[in-house]
Amino acid sequence: MTTYDDPGFAEQVEPFRGELVAHCYRMLGSVQDAEDVVQETYLRAWRARDRYDEQRASLRTWLYRIATNASLTALRGQGRRTLPSGLVPERDPRSPFERGEVPWLQPIADARVPGADRTGLRLAFVAALQHLSARQRAVLILRDVLDFSAAETAEILGTTVVAVNSALLRARASVAPADEERLREPAEREQRAWVEQYMRAFAAADVDAITRLLAADVVMEMPPMLNWFTGPDSYAVFMRWVFEVNGTDWRTVPVHANGQPGFAAYVRRDGRGSYHRHSLQVLALSTHGVVRNSVFVEDDVLDTFGLPSTVSG
Template sequence: MTTVYDDTAFADAIEPFRRELTAHCYRMLGSVADAEDVVQETYLRAWRARDRYDAERASLRTWLYRIATNACLTARGSGTRRVLPSGLVAETDPRSPFQLGEVPWLQPMPDARVPRGETSGLRLAFVAALQHLSARQRAVLILRDVLDFSAAETAEIIDTTVTSVNSALLRARASVAKADEERLREPEESERRAWIERYTKAFVAADVDAIKRLLAADVVMEMPPMTNWFTGPDNYGVFMDWVFEANGGDWRTVPIEANGQLGFAAYVRRDGRYRRHTLQVLALSEQGVTRNSVFSEDEVLDAFGLPPVLDD
């Protein structure tokens, strides 16, 4: 039996799912703007098909996820992948000239745009690893392991068999296992915030030695849209020496939360004003900072509502 909603009731019933669907589409697509566009398309498709929704076949949530997932699969039909530099090219020397990569880059997701407490499966390294899977493997892994849909529900959502779902899930899990280690290494939130506070203080002081003492031995620095990336505290320190030499030592920061991780926006003083410079998302372990993903594109900084200039 088809459940019939009047227009107002239907709109009220589907609206609470918007933010979690945005997070889902972001995991699939790696772009905040693309995710929001696909969610808008999902709601349009749902509205047009509202008289065909059957509550006996699927919950409203499952029905919306089916529409959204298939919209993502269509959106990714061109094979475009959003990646980070460490998943694209070999490691570079921190003294190397900057190389601009003309590719679609993975973007960070502001925590404010997803439901509170539902940032599981949003870590940058994990979402980056997802982008190297086929679109259907990505969908299966997200639906099963992140969103806890059953194999049968997942098969219904992407129109396949339970056997195919289970097979795709095994392959996908093996591909992203290394990226998921980062989450398992991370300390409790209070300790993470203490590490970030110490790192931010060292950064504002332009104290490279203090920064290096806060880094894990396997730390990774990457900074799309540049393809340059490197590992280790010594290389990190060489790069930070250049940053402060090129930009000066007068900085301010604004805390941010992205992808269930902590970080900050950096503002540097130029022409008497503190001007927007970069957004930095940090991953941590008990040994210190394990990854710093640095973004400078206006589209990314605007998504976090960061003003171009800070008031003194």
């Protein structure tokens, strides 16, 4: 936590921390990088506090200007954070695993972001953002997610309204397919019912039950592995392999990430003792069932959700 000599300054800016983390996460695709940039934003703001002119911009707009430009600086020389489905062709579910040594898009726990600021955090949407140029990404987020005006966006980015509008048109065309996933989502109550059914089927290692819950165009991907595939048949082949290798004794813990439902999966392989952390699975749903399962297994990602390494039997 940043410390300030001026407690009044801290009192003014700290309420914006959660939404700034969400903003920087959209820009950077990494929870840790987003939190680092927000810390840098507050340090820059504190150093420049005597130059802040409330007649020119609100405190919120001023902080977003600093955070956006700090994010653009952080993005220089960095590779895009994406998901396997946006990087390589689809693989056969029986093919050997191949690890991709690239910076992967990370999920973010809903608990880290205020509820009102989870708009535009869907994994598929954030993944699509990463394929835009850094400046197009910033324009789209500021205009379409955060509802800044074209003039405010131009002020934040130090450019013109004409340039903002041009970048926005190109960016919208690029991310439109990813936004369709959000438009297909059922009501929250229906989503909970789908997820509860999926969790029960997974805990029971019931592949047939899992398959019945999948949409025809379902996608499964598992960074850092490059392997990904589509369709219930391929999904079922992979899940049978998962249960064959890991066993059929599982526990699930509900999790919410990127404004989406999901769960942490824990497995017990020896028939006794604790269940060990296996994966975090973030689900996207339509009225036809699960349309995407993004599975994360790396400890540094799972640790950001505060998931214990074991749960009791």
